[in-house]
Amino acid sequence: MVVSGRAIPDHFRIDRTGGVVERVPGVKKVMLRTLPDGGTEEQTVAPERVEAACLDDEQLTKLHDLAAKCEEVYGPSRDIEWAFADGELYLLQCRAVTRAGSTGLRPPPPDEPPPPQVVVEVPFFAGLDDAEVHAISHMFKERRFAAGDTIAREGAGGAAFFVIDSGEAVVTVHGREVATLTRGDHFGEVALIDDGARSATVSARTDVVCFGLTYWEFRPLVQNNARLAWNLLQEFAKRLRGAQES
Numbered sequence: 001m002v003v004s005g006r007a008i009p010d011h012f013r014i015d016r017t018g019g020v021v022e023r024v025p026g027v028k029k030v031m032l033r034t035l036p037d038g039g040t041e042e043q044t045v046a047p048e049r050v051e052a053a054c055l056d057d058e059q060l061t062k063l064h065d066l067a068a069k070c071e072e073v074y075g076p077s078r079d080i081e082w083a084f085a086d087g088e089l090y091l092l093q094c095r096a097v098t099r100a101g102s103t104g105l106r107p108p109p110p111d112e113p114p115p116p117q118v119v120v121e122v123p124f125f126a127g128l129d130d131a132e133v134h135a136i137s138h139m140f141k142e143r144r145f146a147a148g149d150t151i152a153r154e155g156a157g158g159a160a161f162f163v164i165d166s167g168e169a170v171v172t173v174h175g176r177e178v179a180t181l182t183r184g185d186h187f188g189e190v191a192l193i194d195d196g197a198r199s200a201t202v203s204a205r206t207d208v209v210c211f212g213l214t215y216w217e218f219r220p221l222v223q224n225n226a227r228l229a230w231n232l233l234q235e236f237a238k239r240l241r242g243a244q245e246s
Contacts, residue, residue: 007026007027007028007029007030007031008026008027008028008150008152008153008156009026009028009156010023010024010025010026010028010053010054010055011023011024011026011156012024012053012055012060014060014063014064016068018061018064018065020057020060023053024155024156025051025052025053025156026051026153026156027050027051027150027153027156028045028049028050028051028054029044029045029050030042030043030044030045031043031045059084059089062089063082063089066080066082066089066091067080070091070094074094074096075096077096078094078095078096079094079095079096079216080092080093080094080095081093081094114134115134115137115138115140116137116140116165116211118163118164118165118183118184118211119137119140119163119211120133120137121184122163122186123231123235124228124231124232124235125137125228125231126231127227127230127231128225128227128228132225136221139213139217139218140163140211140212140213141211141212141213142165142209142210142211143162143209143210143211143212144207144208144209145167145169145204145207145208145210146204146207147204147205147206147207147208148203148204149203149204149208150201150202150203150204151169151202151203151204151208151210152187152188152198152200152201152202153198153201154172154173154174154198154199154200154201155198156198160188160212160213160214160215161186161187161188161189161212161213161215161218162186162187162188162202162210162211162212163184163185163186163210163211163212164181164182164183164184164185164186164208164209164210165183165209165210165211166183166208166209167182167183167204167205167206167207167208167209167210168180168181168182168204168205168206168208169181169182169185169202169203169204169205169208170202170203170205171187171200171201171202172200172201172203173199173200173201178200180205181202187200187202189232189235189236190236
């Protein structure tokens with residue numbers, strides 16, 4: 001649901017002692033439930049649980065202990081996947097965040113269709129060669145939002161970067177409209193760095209088609225590609241300068 005853009009995830013940050021230093025509920029209107037005979041079905045989340053935190057302190061403690069154990073056994077900078085079932089925490093996958101000497105890019109298959117032009121034109125790709133741009137572009141997934149849908153909510157956890165392909169979206173901060181986004185505009189850059197809370201709400205004014213890239217997909221690329229990292233810094237500096245002058 002997070003990857004498809006249909007749920008805004010909760011955001012938790014825990015220090016190395018196990019203390020919870022940040023807890024930001026997201027918005028989860030739908031969920032997937034497993035079926036007894038296999039497979040899953042989509043269900044609507046009860047209204048009182050839509051913005052309730054999905055993990056309690058006991059579960060966060062278990063997650064902290066699991067992350068520490070993974071780091072102890074497999075080494076630092078681990079990316080782990082996990083699940084709770086009947087109160088028990090299970091490790092599903094543990095992998096390195098980065099690999100030394102590699103950008104983490106895999107060329108798309110020869111018969112892969114070309115990526116959408118709006119993605120190729122993302123300014124973060126300036127200075128990269130065509131093969132790198134082609135490979136990164138194919139990591140983006142199409143997202144569709146109906147008019148009135150919230151794409152990102154101020155204060156909620158941020159997990160993806162979006163580029164608008166068609167439609168119009170409005171940006172609000174503390175309820176005040178500050179910008180309108182159309183084709184070629186992008187938002188969520190900070191989420192590609194810290195997976196932190198959103199600084200603004202972005203809502204679809206019309207039906208919107210955009211392409212999204214998750215934080216955990218993009219992070220290894222930035223860590224291993226100085227050109228990408230520099231492009232991100234330039235974009236942040238430009239936005240900071242604009243904010244100071246407004």
